[in-house]
Amino acid sequence: MGARAVRLRGFEVARGARESVEKPTGGGASVATEPAPLAFTRDLSVGYGGPAVIVDVTFNISPGDRIGLLGPNGGGKSTLLRALLGDLAPSGGVINIDASVAALPQTERSRLDYPVSALDVALMGTLSRLPWWRRPGRAERRQALDALATVGLGDLALRTFGELSGGQRQRVLIARALVQDARLLLLDEPFSGLDAQTSERLMTLLDELASQGCGVIVATHDVEQVQRWDLVLCLNHHQIAFGPPATTLTSKVLEATYGGSIVTVPGDGDGPSRVILPPHHHDHG
Amino acid sequence: MLEPFTLPFVQRALIEVLILAVGAGLLGTWIVLRGIAFYAHGVGTASFPGLVLAEGLGFAAALGALGTAGIFAIGVTALHGRRRTGYDSLTALVLVGCLAIGVILASDVFRSGASIETLLFGSLLLISWQDVAIAAAATVCAVAGSLVLGHRWMAAGFDPESATALGLRSKVPEFVLLALIALATVSALSAVGALLATALFVVPAATTRLWTSRMRSWQISTVALVAVEATAGLWLSVKTDAPPGATIGVLAGVVFAAAALTRALPNQLRRHAPVAASLALLAIVGIGCGSSDAGSNAAASGSAAPIVVVAATTQIGDLVTVVGGSEVKASTILKPNSDPHDYEPRPSDVQATADAKLVFVNGDNLDAWMEKIVNESGSDAKTIDLSLGLPVKLPGESEGAGASKFDPHWWHDPTNAEAAVLEIRDSLVAVDPSAKSSFDANADAYLRKLAVLKASITACIEKIPSADRKLVTDHDAFNYFATAFGIELIGAIIPSQATQAAPSAGDLAQLSKLIESENVKAVFPESSLSPKLADAIAQQTGATSKYTLYADTLGAAGSTATTYLTMMAANADAVVRGLSGGRQSCSIAGL
Incomplete structure (x- = not known):
């Protein structure tokens, strides 16, 4: 498979992916027919200078993969995302990133105050391509506006970021990731505070990106939602499990992930049971 | 009403604050946005060791301040790169180091004279054209930096965790921001001093932040607000004869408080905000016009009969008043019990010096700042250094290039006071020979009292x-x-x-x-x-x-x-x- 140029409604979102990356699971032999992973980790541990916050994390993400990152608050989800972003260096193991990475941070209070427009935020995505002494010019502006149009916010480009709705803010951040040519998207609790309809719209957008060859990792505490993703990574200071939700999300794994008692509701058919956490786990703000 | 701005030293002050307003307003928004107000405050104060070194080794004070501020910026950037500590604690860390080094240099290495601390307190009324040029350079750099690097400064503050992924790996833009703030603060040092620089850099930006939601409008309105506050503060200070730096600071604080209060008001009351603002403006004009106009009063008396004389210190002022009697209108710059180190001259002091025929100074570095007042006021007065003709001189304790050879506290020996009285008498006679008999009689009477004092x-x-x-x-x-x-x-x-x-x-x-x-x-x-x-x-x-x-x-x-x-x-x-x-x-x- 040669260098891919993936287009999302006329917008180029991916550069060529190198093929010669060693596959982590291939036992040394690389399989040429499968796409090279966007990123993989081997026995990764990460900390903030003191003891490691997460240990023994081993997974890989290939183009088109949508991974749900499941774990309790304080279980290390955000730490893993920051390591993938390059913001935290690993304290042990291997982390290999072979794609441009973009993060969609939680839009908490401090960012709502920020005096920027949707266009300003999208423009931030162009900075990685410019040397530090160059300011974004006309071409970059065009690109940012295109990306905003792609996520359906073309007419709100000049609106203040903090005045947009939660779903719109997430889409602005996705537009920024598009401008960045990011092929690996990291989302930290993107659905918290969104109503069902807005969540659905965001989900569709992410599905579309994945079908174009992007990898998507979504940190969440919502077990029900994770069922929709291709893969799930359960994390509670160490990696509990990694695999397709259908086979991975057993009540044993969930108990290990969340510690406490799990309420299990029998599912229909022979798939996994629907699992609902005790209510206090949903109090996440 | 606009006559304060006809005074030459006020005009120069106005040019200085209007130039500073552009740089300070622009950088102020970045300071508030990025939450580095403490850094902006600290970098001016941290120039202390540079000032001590400049005096001790005999190079320009501005150079010393700039050098230290640059090292300060490098230090904070370097520490910030290593660990993810906030700028506040790093500023505190480096600031403490700078101040400690400054005190050690001043106390144990150079045994500095008293003139250093004056440099940490500026005065808008004593601006030289060199100060204006430095302010202009700092402002040009601030505008250029903001245009080129603004997007990066904004992105780094919006989303610090993504900085690496956004391609903000280079530390250069962050360092440039800190360096520009350092440059601008140091350039404002001579105008408002290290302690009041915040009034220009942080308070107006925090005020306009309440009303704007976009960077561009925030920056423009901040520059405008700094310019208006500085102009109004300068005008008010001449009208009320208050130190201009402090007046601008108080005005900025009041405007911020009013803006914050208005924000908190319910909507139907907020509609009246323009009316309230107009009333407040009228009140300021009222205060200004109601108070005695220091400038024009002094100017008017300049044409009257008495000789206008300025004395730097209180004791010299007393001697001049006694010898001069009714023939002399004497003004004293220092006020009783005020430490000469943190004194900011008032408009009337500068105006009096501008009108004066004679200026008496203590000399021996005790009142070195007086020379600056004489120079920048445009005065053609003759300056008499009373320390030069004294019978008793004791060695000084300070060391370093700018230090005095002699102990400046000579007036504590009445024999020296006698010599000073004679010098004052002769200087006055030289200016107005027609009043010689009066000056002679006053001096003789006083010399008799000095003799009684000494004997007793x-x-x-x-x-x-x-x-x-x-x-x-x-x-x-x-x-x-x-x-x-x-x-x-x-x-x-x-x-x-x-x-x-x-x-x-x-x-x-x-x-x-x-x-x-x-x-x-x-x-x-x-x-x-x-x-x-x-x-x-x-x-x-x-x-x-x-x-x-x-x-x-x-x-x-x-x-x-x-x-x-x-x-x-x-x-x-x-x-x-x-x-x-x-x-x-x-x-x-x-x-």
């Missing part, structure tokens, strides 16, 4: 057993007094003629030992300094610290030491009471 103090001190005539004071200001009246000077708590130097623990321990072994009965705090150190030493050694001396200025109105004669008598009385354990006193009649 000598008599009082002689009553104290010579073994008890041992003096410990706050700082080295009483060499002349001790020498004139046969008192042995054991030591000073601050081992320097500069008040900002700090004694080491070793110095204090040595002094305490000395006080005990020499059986010293009293240590004397000074009226314009904190008595804490003297009290502590006294408590430790059993000496008393009850009696206060007037070291650098006369006493304030209402005290017993409002004139040179009564000040000297008060000091003699305090010394006699202290050294005799309160059993004797010294009251001198006929002054």
Whole structure:
């Protein structure tokens, strides 16, 4: 498979992916027919200078993969995302990133105050391509506006970021990731505070990106939602499990992930049971 | 109403603040956005060691300040790169280091003179064209930096965790931001000083932040607000004769409070905000016009008959008033009990100097700032340095290129006061020979009182057993007094003629030992300094610290030491009471 140029409604979102990356699971032999992973980790541990916050994390993400990152608050989800972003260096193991990475941070209070427009935020995505002494010019502006149009916010480009709705803010951040040519998207609790309809719209957008060859990792505490993703990574200071939700999300794994008692509701058919956490786990703000 | 702006030194101040407004307003928004107000505040104060070095080694103060500020910016950036500590704690860390180095340099390496601290306090009224040029350069750099790097500064603050992924790996833009703030703060040092720079850089940006939601409009409105506040503050300061830096600071604070209050009001009341703002503006104009117009008053009296004379210090002011009598209109720059180090001249001081025919200064570096007032006011007055023609001169304690060779506290010996009176008389006669007889008579009468003073103090001190005539004071200001009246000077708590130097623990321990072994009965705090150190030493050694001396200025109105004669008598009385354990006193009649 040669260098891919993936287009999302006329917008180029991916550069060529190198093929010669060693596959982590291939036992040394690389399989040429499968796409090279966007990123993989081997026995990764990460900390903030003191003891490691997460240990023994081993997974890989290939183009088109949508991974749900499941774990309790304080279980290390955000730490893993920051390591993938390059913001935290690993304290042990291997982390290999072979794609441009973009993060969609939680839009908490401090960012709502920020005096920027949707266009300003999208423009931030162009900075990685410019040397530090160059300011974004006309071409970059065009690109940012295109990306905003792609996520359906073309007419709100000049609106203040903090005045947009939660779903719109997430889409602005996705537009920024598009401008960045990011092929690996990291989302930290993107659905918290969104109503069902807005969540659905965001989900569709992410599905579309994945079908174009992007990898998507979504940190969440919502077990029900994770069922929709291709893969799930359960994390509670160490990696509990990694695999397709259908086979991975057993009540044993969930108990290990969340510690406490799990309420299990029998599912229909022979798939996994629907699992609902005790209510206090949903109090996440 | 606009006549303050016809004064040349006010015009130059206006140009300076309008140039500063652009840089300060622009950088102010970045400072507030990125939450680095403490850094902006610290970088000006941190220039202290640079100023000490500049004075000690004899190069330009601006260069010293700029150098230290640059090192400060590099230090904070470097530490920030290593670990993810916030700028606030890093600023505190580096600031403490800078200040500590500054104090050590000032106390132990250079034994600096008193002129350094003045550099940390600026004055808008004493701006030179060189200051204006530095401000212009800083402003141009701020505008250019903001245009080129603004997007990166914004992205780094919006989403610091994604900085690496966003391609903000380079530390250069962050360093440039800190360096530009350092440059701008140092360029504002001569105008408003390190402590009030925040009034230009942070407060207006915080005010307009309440009303704007976009960077561009925020920056434009901040620049406009700084310009308006600075202009209004300058105008108000001339009208009310208040120090301009402080006036601008108060105005900025009031505007911020009003803006914040208006924000908190319910909507239907907020509609009246423009009306309230207009009323407030009217009130400011009212205050300005209602108060005496310092500038024009002084200008008007300049054409009247009396000779306009300016004296730098309170004691010289008293001597000039006595000798000049009704033929002279004397203004004194320093006010009683004010430490000369943190004095910001008022518009009337500068105007009086501009109109003056004669300026009398103490000399020996005690009032080096007076030279600047004379220069920047555009005065063509003749400056008389009274320290030059004195019969008694004692060596100075300061070291370094800018330090004085002689101890500047010469007036504590009445013999020197006599010489100063003669010098003042002759200078006045040279300006107005027609009043010679009056000046001669005034001087003769005063010389007789000085003779009485000298004889009486000598008599009082002689009553104290010579073994008890041992003096410990706050700082080295009483060499002349001790020498004139046969008192042995054991030591000073601050081992320097500069008040900002700090004694080491070793110095204090040595002094305490000395006080005990020499059986010293009293240590004397000074009226314009904190008595804490003297009290502590006294408590430790059993000496008393009850009696206060007037070291650098006369006493304030209402005290017993409002004139040179009564000040000297008060000091003699305090010394006699202290050294005799309160059993004797010294009251001198006929002054």
